Amino acid sequence: MHYGVDFADAIGTPIHSVENGxxxxxxxxxxxxxxxxxxxxxxxxxxxxxxxxxxxxxxxRVNAGDVIATVGNRGNSTGPHLHLEIWDPSDVKIDPAPYLASKGVVLSQQSWGAGE
Structure with a gap:
């Protein structure tokens, strides 16, 4: 099972912290x-x-928006991307989409070639 959200981008693209921590x-x-x-x-x-x-x-200590890393293609990866997971306080993996939405970040998926 894939726990998380993948954001494809170029190697070296800055990754920003979601929250203070x-x-x-x-x-x-x-x-x-x-x-x-x-x-x-x-x-x-x-x-x-x-x-x-x-x-x-x-x-x-990092603040929301601080650059903490850059996008890569290391490990079990099929192309450059950030894999983001959110774990609850008991370290149980949760769906990041509702969590991010609660922080004002709404994820959407673009449909390539729709209507063509």
Missing amino acids: TVIDAGPASGFGLWVRVKQDDGTTAVYGHVNDILTHVGQ
Whole structure:
């Protein structure tokens, strides 16, 4: 099962923290190649996977919007992208779409070639 949302983009594109929090992991992770995990102030954890460059360190406080990494293609990946997961305070993976919507970020999927 795929837990998370994938955002395709070019290698090196900045990745911004979703919320204020503290970096709890920044480095190698099985399957992700490299990841950054931020324990957010609301108790959830944001997981940023397949990153190319890590621009933060464990213990660092980050604010929403801070650049923490860049998009990569490391680990089990089929192309450059950010894989974003949200874990609840018990570390259970939750659907990121409603969580992000509650923060004012609405995800949409573009239909390529529709109506052509």
